[in-house]
Amino acid sequence: MSGNNSIDKAKLADQLLIAVENNNIDHIQDLLSHLVAEEIAEILESSPIKVRQVLWQQIDSDKQGEILTHTNDEVKSNLLETMQPHEIVEIAEDLQTDDIADIAQSLPIHDQKTFLASLNEDDRNAVETALTYPEDTAGGLMSTDFISIRADVSLDVVLRYLRTLGAIPESTSELFVADRDGKYIGSLKLTHLLTHDEDTLVADILDQSLPAIRAFTPEKDVAHLFEKNDLISAAVINENHIILGRITIDDVVDIIREEGEHAQMASAGLDEDEDIFAPAARAAKRRTFWLGINLLTAIFASIVIGLFDASIEKIVALAILMPIIASMGGIAGTQTATIVIRAMATGKLGRSNSRSLLIKETTVGLLNGLIWALLTGTAVFFWFSDWSLSLIFAFALMINLIAAALAGALIPLFLQRMKIDPALASGLMLTTVTDSLGFFVFLGLATIVLL
Amino acid sequence: MSGNNSIDKAKLADQLLIAVENNNIDHIQDLLSHLVAEEIAEILESSPIKVRQVLWQQIDSDKQGEILTHTNDEVKSNLLETMQPHEIVEIAEDLQTDDIADIAQSLPIHDQKTFLASLNEDDRNAVETALTYPEDTAGGLMSTDFISIRADVSLDVVLRYLRTLGAIPESTSELFVADRDGKYIGSLKLTHLLTHDEDTLVADILDQSLPAIRAFTPEKDVAHLFEKNDLISAAVINENHIILGRITIDDVVDIIREEGEHAQMASAGLDEDEDIFAPAARAAKRRTFWLGINLLTAIFASIVIGLFDASIEKIVALAILMPIIASMGGIAGTQTATIVIRAMATGKLGRSNSRSLLIKETTVGLLNGLIWALLTGTAVFFWFSDWSLSLIFAFALMINLIAAALAGALIPLFLQRMKIDPALASGLMLTTVTDSLGFFVFLGLATIVLL
Numbered sequence: 001m002s003g004n005n006s007i008d009k010a011k012l013a014d015q016l017l018i019a020v021e022n023n024n025i026d027h028i029q030d031l032l033s034h035l036v037a038e039e040i041a042e043i044l045e046s047s048p049i050k051v052r053q054v055l056w057q058q059i060d061s062d063k064q065g066e067i068l069t070h071t072n073d074e075v076k077s078n079l080l081e082t083m084q085p086h087e088i089v090e091i092a093e094d095l096q097t098d099d100i101a102d103i104a105q106s107l108p109i110h111d112q113k114t115f116l117a118s119l120n121e122d123d124r125n126a127v128e129t130a131l132t133y134p135e136d137t138a139g140g141l142m143s144t145d146f147i148s149i150r151a152d153v154s155l156d157v158v159l160r161y162l163r164t165l166g167a168i169p170e171s172t173s174e175l176f177v178a179d180r181d182g183k184y185i186g187s188l189k190l191t192h193l194l195t196h197d198e199d200t201l202v203a204d205i206l207d208q209s210l211p212a213i214r215a216f217t218p219e220k221d222v223a224h225l226f227e228k229n230d231l232i233s234a235a236v237i238n239e240n241h242i243i244l245g246r247i248t249i250d251d252v253v254d255i256i257r258e259e260g261e262h263a264q265m266a267s268a269g270l271d272e273d274e275d276i277f278a279p280a281a282r283a284a285k286r287r288t289f290w291l292g293i294n295l296l297t298a299i300f301a302s303i304v305i306g307l308f309d310a311s312i313e314k315i316v317a318l319a320i321l322m323p324i325i326a327s328m329g330g331i332a333g334t335q336t337a338t339i340v341i342r343a344m345a346t347g348k349l350g351r352s353n354s355r356s357l358l359i360k361e362t363t364v365g366l367l368n369g370l371i372w373a374l375l376t377g378t379a380v381f382f383w384f385s386d387w388s389l390s391l392i393f394a395f396a397l398m399i400n401l402i403a404a405a406l407a408g409a410l411i412p413l414f415l416q417r418m419k420i421d422p423a424l425a426s427g428l429m430l431t432t433v434t435d436s437l438g439f440f441v442f443l444g445l446a447t448i449v450l451l
Numbered sequence: 452m453s454g455n456n457s458i459d460k461a462k463l464a465d466q467l468l469i470a471v472e473n474n475n476i477d478h479i480q481d482l483l484s485h486l487v488a489e490e491i492a493e494i495l496e497s498s499p500i501k502v503r504q505v506l507w508q509q510i511d512s513d514k515q516g517e518i519l520t521h522t523n524d525e526v527k528s529n530l531l532e533t534m535q536p537h538e539i540v541e542i543a544e545d546l547q548t549d550d551i552a553d554i555a556q557s558l559p560i561h562d563q564k565t566f567l568a569s570l571n572e573d574d575r576n577a578v579e580t581a582l583t584y585p586e587d588t589a590g591g592l593m594s595t596d597f598i599s600i601r602a603d604v605s606l607d608v609v610l611r612y613l614r615t616l617g618a619i620p621e622s623t624s625e626l627f628v629a630d631r632d633g634k635y636i637g638s639l640k641l642t643h644l645l646t647h648d649e650d651t652l653v654a655d656i657l658d659q660s661l662p663a664i665r666a667f668t669p670e671k672d673v674a675h676l677f678e679k680n681d682l683i684s685a686a687v688i689n690e691n692h693i694i695l696g697r698i699t700i701d702d703v704v705d706i707i708r709e710e711g712e713h714a715q716m717a718s719a720g721l722d723e724d725e726d727i728f729a730p731a732a733r734a735a736k737r738r739t740f741w742l743g744i745n746l747l748t749a750i751f752a753s754i755v756i757g758l759f760d761a762s763i764e765k766i767v768a769l770a771i772l773m774p775i776i777a778s779m780g781g782i783a784g785t786q787t788a789t790i791v792i793r794a795m796a797t798g799k800l801g802r803s804n805s806r807s808l809l810i811k812e813t814t815v816g817l818l819n820g821l822i823w824a825l826l827t828g829t830a831v832f833f834w835f836s837d838w839s840l841s842l843i844f845a846f847a848l849m850i851n852l853i854a855a856a857l858a859g860a861l862i863p864l865f866l867q868r869m870k871i872d873p874a875l876a877s878g879l880m881l882t883t884v885t886d887s888l889g890f891f892v893f894l895g896l897a898t899i900v901l902l
Contacts, residue, residue, distance in 0.1 A: 045799060195616065195618055264792075270789060274790065291783060323756070338715060351465050
């Protein structure tokens with residue numbers, strides 16, 4: 001087992017690319033045969049579209065299904081587009097029902113109907129149930145392959161039953177215990193099943209502390225429940241407590257990874273499902289919207305500068321120095337906003353502590369404002385040999401750093417209350433404040449004092 | 452089970468704060484008694500330091516240990532500072548050895564020795580072994596509570612052995628199979644143990660495909676292995692293949708969460724372990740360094756502006772428009788850099804596809820450059836009624852957007868090759884390029900053409 005996992009992967013991707021360029025089918029097949037589904041999925045995601053499609057054609061159809069369960073939504077759609085309806089049904093057949101439902105959701109609406117109609121009855125029913133729940137809820141995540149037992153039997157009955165079944169679904173760490181109507185009562189951990197006497201009743205050792213999850217619970221809360229209770233799997237129930245399915249930790253790991261990536265991508269106006277090799281025109285179209293919004297905020301800052309054009313004409317040093325004030329404010333505000341956004345995303349910011357956080361951040365802004373006003377004020381004096389200018393610069397910088405801290409804390413809180421994603425919109429609003437205010441205070445003071 | 456997990460938590464935190472303010476000990480105790488360790492850890496992390504310490508004193512010492520395993524490093528140190536050495540030993544005694552090692556690592560060096568000396572021999576040996584591995588490797592993550600069996604016994608022997616043990620460590624999904632010397636041979640999944648006949652030999656159904664992880668494997672690679680193979684737990688081995696311990700999925704979930712937060716926090720020069728209620732002076736000290744580096748890049752941009760002071764004096768519109776060019780370049784570059792940094796972090800960017808990505812991103816930059824040059828050039832004409840100025844502006848904007856795409860892709864790749872964290876340093880280097888180049892092209896062209 002090598003520690004250089006990611007380096008090996010990059011090398012393999014290189015070799016695959018060369019094999020694709022040389023149209024060396026045997027070599028492609030050979031390289032692919034050494035990889036598990038998740039690794040092939042990663043290589044597909046990181047391949048330019050043409051290479052991706054050549055590779056996809058070389059993958060055995062009995063492997064394609066599992067690979068699709070590991071690709072992100074955009075790449076999944078991209079690969080499905082290249083396939084015939086009957087091929088899609090074929091690869092879906094071996095998958096768990098939650099993964100079949102994912103494939104159904106990645107198809108255009110009219111293909112979805114044909115696809116569902118082609119499934120066998122059991123799968124179709126399970127998939128149709130899954131599709132009644134939004135993709136980002138427990139119901140949309142669950143698979144229907146779970147084992148449920150009754151509470152009034154002894155462990156040796158359970159053990160015999162499991163041997164009769166011959167196989168237990170992957171990632172099973174507990175059996176669900178249900179009553180006569182299929183209502184969830186609790187769980188029997190496999191570890192308890194293995195350490196208690198065979199004549200013990202299930203009812204005596206069943207664990208009622210493990211939560212069952214309602215089908216409409218948002219995926220983010222599902223992840224929190226798993227983390228809080230160190231779960232490996234959990235039952236999903238409907239409003240009548242009937243067990244519908246099961247969520248396993250591997251689904252939760254995906255949610256947590258996406259959650260982490262969301263904040264990073266959203267702050268640049270990007271989607272965490274973005275295909276890195278989306279066609280340039282499609283990528284440009286998406287990003288141009290974000291640039292347009294940014295332009296509006298930049299124009300606003302320019303208008304503020306325009307208010308003081310007469311002053312700049314007389315003292316050109318103002319134009320030279322003004323970007324420093326805006327830039328420092330932007331950085332300081334981003335630091336505060338990043339902390340606040342993360343605290344909110346992890347549910348750590350409520351009414352009780354947001355005031356304390358605001359006070360702390362403003363104090364940090366004040367301290368940093370004092371330090372940098374002193375240092376840069378001195379530097380400006382040596383640069384332009386003008387005491388008044390350096391004092392005005394220092395004062396404007398300090399004001400902007402304090403305002404940046406306040407805005408960095410208040411803007412995400414405000415956006416959350418407005419039900420706007422703070423990770424997406426905070427950065428732009430913050431820069432609007434720090435740029436415009438920075439320019440206004442600096443140029444305004446200079447106009448009053450120096451002219 | 453409510454779906455409003457985070458709202459409930461915020462409410463509870465509010466109630467706790469009020470109880471602390473009113474010094475209502477009974478109410479604090481009552482509220483805390485309804486929470487599991489992970490929830491209390493989150494509330495401690497999200498409480499201002501004074502509240503945190505009052506709450507900590509009200510928590511039973513037999514709960515404190517487990518709570519500490521869920522707090523981040525900085526909060527853990529902060530809480531340990533308030534405790535007596537014998538109290539720390541007391542709460543550590545019930546923990547798994549990996550968590551005891553974490554506590555040891557959070558203590559100042561001289562306290563660490565006393566702490567280790569006070570542990571019982573078994574724990575001390577296990578902790579000292581763990582401490583020989585860096586915290587962010589498999590050896591630093593592992594706990595030593597695993598069950599290993601021999602390959603030449605039948606399943607009924609294993610089942611009897613487990614019943615004799617009476618308990619199996621948490622998150623156990625498989626037993627490790629070792630030879631006479633303790634060398635790892637493979638794993639026996641509990642689900643296989645439960646579905647095969649009792650007279651089957653372990654050797655016949657042991658799974659050799661599950662990887663054992665070398666103790667020095669970096670935690671990032673550990674997480675990839677778990678994700679790739681959908682593992683619940685895995686054996687950690689030394690260079691002689693002797694089993695040293697076990698890593699479980701709950702540790703891996705923490706790694707994945709931290710990985711996700713790293714990119715977000717690092718781009719603002721922050722650490723993902725940052726205590727949101729660190730004392731203001733300490734927080735200011737850390738952030739001031741980042742502001743200082745940013746100042747250098749801002750001064751560099753100002754010097755570029757200073758080169759053209761004569762031009763600005765004559766055409767003040769240049770000073771009004773120049774921030775727009777810098778700002779649009781910064782945003783476009785950040786979009787590209789964010790995509791590249793994420794692709795690198797997930798191991799998706801190698802030699803084979805970085806050229807394709809560079810071409811794609813530059814094309815996106817060119818397309819967006821054309822669109823916005825056209826739109827903003829027109830807007831500038833209506834604002835200043837000057838064809839030459841608007842053409843120069845449009846041209847400079849287009850150049851800067853293309854350069855931003857190039858820089859956004861190349862800077863993270865360059866930093867990675869230099870072994871500098873791209874998530875940390877890309878943003879600043881990128882802004883230096885987009886600001887300075889934007890100012891230079893715009894003001895330089897204007898100077899040549901208009902004056």
